[in-house]
Amino acid sequence: xxxxxxxxxxxxxxxxxxxxxxxxxxxxxxxxxxxxxxxxxxxxxxxxxxxxxxxxxxxxxxxxxxxxxxxxxxxxxxxxxxxxxxxxxxxxxxxxxxxxxxxxxxxxxxxxxxxxxxxxxxxxxxxxxxxxxxxxxxxxxxxxxxxxxxxxxxxxxxxxxxxxxxxxxxxxxxxxxxxxxxxxxxxxxxxxxxxxxxxxxxxxxxxxxxxxxxxxxxxxxxxxxxxxxxxxxxxxxxxxxxxxxxxxxxxxxxxxxxxxxxxxxxxxxxxxxxxxxxxxxxxxxxxxxxxxxxxxxxxxxxxxxxxxxxxxxxxxxxxxxxxxxxxxxxxxxxxxxxxxxxxxxxxxxxxxxxxxxxxxxxxxxxxxxxxxxxxxxxxxxxx
Numbered sequence: 451x452x453x454x455x456x457x458x459x460x461x462x463x464x465x466x467x468x469x470x471x472x473x474x475x476x477x478x479x480x481x482x483x484x485x486x487x488x489x490x491x492x493x494x495x496x497x498x499x500x501x502x503x504x505x506x507x508x509x510x511x512x513x514x515x516x517x518x519x520x521x522x523x524x525x526x527x528x529x530x531x532x533x534x535x536x537x538x539x540x541x542x543x544x545x546x547x548x549x550x551x552x553x554x555x556x557x558x559x560x561x562x563x564x565x566x567x568x569x570x571x572x573x574x575x576x577x578x579x580x581x582x583x584x585x586x587x588x589x590x591x592x593x594x595x596x597x598x599x600x601x602x603x604x605x606x607x608x609x610x611x612x613x614x615x616x617x618x619x620x621x622x623x624x625x626x627x628x629x630x631x632x633x634x635x636x637x638x639x640x641x642x643x644x645x646x647x648x649x650x651x652x653x654x655x656x657x658x659x660x661x662x663x664x665x666x667x668x669x670x671x672x673x674x675x676x677x678x679x680x681x682x683x684x685x686x687x688x689x690x691x692x693x694x695x696x697x698x699x700x701x702x703x704x705x706x707x708x709x710x711x712x713x714x715x716x717x718x719x720x721x722x723x724x725x726x727x728x729x730x731x732x733x734x735x736x737x738x739x740x741x742x743x744x745x746x747x748x749x750x751x752x753x754x755x756x757x758x759x760x761x762x763x764x765x766x767x768x769x770x771x772x773x774x775x776x777x778x779x780x781x782x783x784x785x786x787x788x789x790x791x792x793x794x795x796x797x798x799x800x801x802x803x804x805x806x807x808x809x810x811x812x813x814x815x816x817x818x819x820x821x822x823x824x825x826x827x828x829x830x831x832x833x
Contacts, residue, residue, distance in 0.1 A: 505760045505772045506785055509825045512805075513832055514790045516820035518558070519547045520809020523569045523580075523796035527592075530802045530827065535592055538832075539580045540809060541566035543818045546582050548590075548597060549832060556833045559597055561588055566811075566818075568613045569670065569796070577621035581612035587626060589648065602643075604653035610639060614670040616678070621645055627680050629667030638665035640680050640688065640695070659695045661688065669707045674714050681706035681719050685727075687736060699736035702743065703727040707751040710761075710797070718753055718761045718773075726750035726765055726782070728773050740773050740782055747771075747782050752806055754797035764794030764806045770823065790821045802827040 519542035527535040536551035546561035548570075561567065567582035576592035585605025590597035605612070605628070612628040623644050630637035640659035647655035661668070666683025673679075678690040679698070683705050689698035703722045706729075711717030717731040726747035728740035741747045752764035761773045763782065768791050771784035794808040809820040822832065 505756065505758075505762060506770070506783060507825075509770065509785060509789060509823055510828070511789050512822040512824050512829055514792070514821045516809075516822070516832060517817070518542070518549075518832065519545075519820055520566065520792075520811055520818040521549075521796070521807035521820040521822055522566060522809065522811075524798040524805050524807050524822075525570045525572050525578075526798055526800045526803070527572060527574055528800040528802075534802075535572075535576075536829065537570050537572060537578055537580075538807060538822070539567040539570040539582075540807070540820055541582070541818070546580070546586065546588070548580060548588070550578075550592070551829065552593065554830050556830065558833045559590075561586070561597070561599055564588075564599075568611065569615050571615050571617060573617070573619040573621060575619065575621075577617070577619075579615050579617060579621065579624055581615040581626055581628070583611045585610055585612060585628075587612065587615070587624065587643070587648070587652070589621070589624075589645075598648065600648045600652060602652050605639075608637070609633075610637065613667065614680070616671045616673045618673060625671050625673065625678060627668035627671045627682070629665075629682070631667065634666045634683060636663050636665070638668045638682055640668055640671065640690075657693075659688070659690065661695075666705075669705070670709050672709050672711065672717070674712065674717075677714055679709060679717065679719075679731075681709050681721070685721065687719065687729075699729075699731075701727060701729045701736065701738055703741075708753040708763075708797070710753045710755045712755070716755065716759075718755050720750035720753045720761075720763050720765070722747075723749045724766075726763075726769075728753075728761065728763060728782070730761075738779075740777060740779055745780065752794045752797040752808070754799040754804065756799055756804075762797055762799065762804060762806070764797055764808070766793050766812075767791055768794060768808070768821075770794060770806055789823050792819070792821045794821075794823070803829065805829070 521540040538549040546564035546567040548559040565583040570580040572578045585602035587600045614627040642657040668682035671680040680688040685701035685703040706721035709719040726741040748766040748769040750765035768788035771782040803826040806823040
């Protein structure tokens, strides 16, 4: 294949303007050639946009070692400027924390007696929900002076922590998943809780998914339209549609922790303790696409899926990497050196900002500190 060569300021370039041009002198030829090179003669302004930054470029540290507690999860409504709305959740081991951003102002809420809040979800109407240790379900509207804290007694008595929450727009019911972290096997739950039951006994009104007596903890849940997926111990992926739930796939790993996506054929899940794994769902079903039991990749827990199809993943020792169709199965490109040594537990991305959040969750003997890594439009400093 012959590649065209651009020649500027030569008689060849001058002749390309057309055969009807009058003869001109050498000085004029040089002037016209210069104008051609600058795009001021014979060409419309360039419409070529600069290449988009690669997904691992441009990451910075908002905070590393945040003394207000570990940060487990993030969510945004996707707007920018004065309409920007974000929620981060976590805790210090004794109390839960909610950090709510409106425009450029953070508001901090302390949820007394909740060791950690583990996940957060919201909708465009301002509904928000977070879940945490001891069967805690925290709900609020964006801008509320104080969130509503519901401790589900049946779960609290069974030492069940809630690790994931999701609701459809409108928040008329909440899907929560979790389990007992000290027992594991046989403690996994997936409940549908009516919003109207929060002032009474949510356990009495909950619809409980039969996940069997061997299912360990379920860590995260996501919904797309009328379908839902939950992931957890044993690499199990549960799929729910309507009132029917069933195991859709089992990935060869000890645990799946995070799941993200926006359509049924555009989902990704990550997990693995010590040996990270990434699996994707396409029209042909679930398939492991990176890592595995013998992989060098650190354990993974954070994931967000970009519209381009790139999955941003994070995990232990501050690993932040990416996976797409071109990534070798036994490798994950990552930031080197990492921006933090803390465990990255949650991730979120919108059109303006991508974040990874985490903390020192693996060392309960010391005060839990947090971190927030970001790319794109910067978030203001945490309170």
